[in-house]
Amino acid sequence: xxxxxxxxxxxxxxxxxxxxxxxxxxxxxxxxxxxxxxxxxxxxxxxxxxxxxxxxxxxxxxxxxxxxxxxxxxxxxxxxxxxxxxxxxxxxxxxxxxxxxxxxxxxxxxxxxxxxxxxxxxxxxxxxxxxxxxxxxxxxxxxxxxxxxxxxxxxxxxxxxxxxxxxxxxxxxxxxxxxxxxxxxxxxxxxxxxxxxxxxxxxxxxxxxxxxxxxxxxxxxxxxxxxxxxxxxxxxxxxxxxxxxxxxxxxxxxxxxxxxxxxxxxxxxxxxxxxxxxxxxxxxxxxxxxxxxxxxxxxxxxxxxxxxxxxxxxxxxxxxxxxxxxxxxxxxxxxxxxxxxxxxxxxxxxxxx
Ligand SMILES: [Zn+2]
Numbered sequence: 383x384x385x386x387x388x389x390x391x392x393x394x395x396x397x398x399x400x401x402x403x404x405x406x407x408x409x410x411x412x413x414x415x416x417x418x419x420x421x422x423x424x425x426x427x428x429x430x431x432x433x434x435x436x437x438x439x440x441x442x443x444x445x446x447x448x449x450x451x452x453x454x455x456x457x458x459x460x461x462x463x464x465x466x467x468x469x470x471x472x473x474x475x476x477x478x479x480x481x482x483x484x485x486x487x488x489x490x491x492x493x494x495x496x497x498x499x500x501x502x503x504x505x506x507x508x509x510x511x512x513x514x515x516x517x518x519x520x521x522x523x524x525x526x527x528x529x530x531x532x533x534x535x536x537x538x539x540x541x542x543x544x545x546x547x548x549x550x551x552x553x554x555x556x557x558x559x560x561x562x563x564x565x566x567x568x569x570x571x572x573x574x575x576x577x578x579x580x581x582x583x584x585x586x587x588x589x590x591x592x593x594x595x596x597x598x599x600x601x602x603x604x605x606x607x608x609x610x611x612x613x614x615x616x617x618x619x620x621x622x623x624x625x626x627x628x629x630x631x632x633x634x635x636x637x638x639x640x641x642x643x644x645x646x647x648x649x650x651x652x653x654x655x656x657x658x659x660x661x662x663x664x665x666x667x668x669x670x671x672x673x674x675x676x677x678x679x680x681x682x683x684x685x686x687x688x689x690x691x692x693x694x695x696x697x698x699x700x701x702x703x704x705x706x707x708x709x710x711x712x713x714x715x716x717x718x719x720x721x722x723x724x725x726x727x728x729x730x731x732x733x734x735x
Pocket of ligand 1: 487513544548584585
């Protein structure tokens with residue numbers, strides 16, 4: 383279930399941070415433009431394995447995790463249950479500044495054995511997105527249903543649906559995707575006594591059809607797996623999460639991610655991140671909302687080679703050198719904000735394998 387997806391995450395992070403540092407050196411302070419008034423920014427982290435150094439691309443070392451929890455507990459952040467961010471997106475009150483939600487996908491046993499004691503000790507809430515077939519198959523590195531049920535009883539823990547089969551869902555017909563998600567929902571209800579109301583896309587892969595299916599099933603929100611800040615205008619069924627792993631588990635990266643602000647845009651193209659052959663390479667772009675910042679300070683990076691950024695006033699066009707390769711391609715756009723923070727828009731495009 384663990385993939386090459388991390389490599390592209392890792393590459394785009396590496397570049398984003400590198401250029402972020404270049405910006406900090408090159409761009410004078412006081413950009414001289416107004417921040418939007420109703421602004422708030424929240425960040426969601428996604429983890430997989432803990433202390434499992436055989437899987438560095440999905441693992442977080444325990445000393446890293448302890449340092450991250452200490453930073454999140456002592457720094458200027460507020461770790462909140464994911465439902466607080468979802469409630470804000472559904473019209474509730476804004477979350478606190480620098481709200482951070484911790485999520486963990488797939489329900490590996492190391493979550494129960496290594497991460498859970500640390501999270502409980504720190505009193506930090508988190509959400510576990512469970513993929514049910516893996517547990518039903520009794521794989522030795524996955525949690526048992528009894529362990530999931532034990533976590534589910536804690537007021538610190540929220541359980542989410544992460545599908546049954548952990549498939550590349552956009553590549554299947556909507557009926558099959560719906561059936562797979564419902565099968566997970568039924569297993570969770572049988573085993574835990576309740577059905578989750580939030581969903582995480584396997585591999586963070588989504589399409590317009592899949593989003594519609596997930597909304598149709600009644601989920602309140604759904605989460606991807608690529609970088610980006612959450613804000614008042616975020617699409618509840620396409621919410622980014624910063625992927626955490628061994629190589630990029632340092633505290634500076636954590637601080638940048640958890641302090642990020644949304645990049646408010648309009649006319650985001652293409653609407654569907656799942657690219658048909660006739661729409662590859664995509665005509666990608668967006669328009670910065672007025673007052674959000676100086677368009678010339680915007681920088682965009684991709685794990686695809688040769689991305690060109692063209693600007694016409696507030697309109698930003700992203701031009702790829704050629705068709706995107708099968709699999710996932712990520713684009714990260716950042717714009718410096720006040721107080722050393724960054725506005726961050728991430729997208730993940732998907733091409734069928
Ligand atoms: Zn997963």
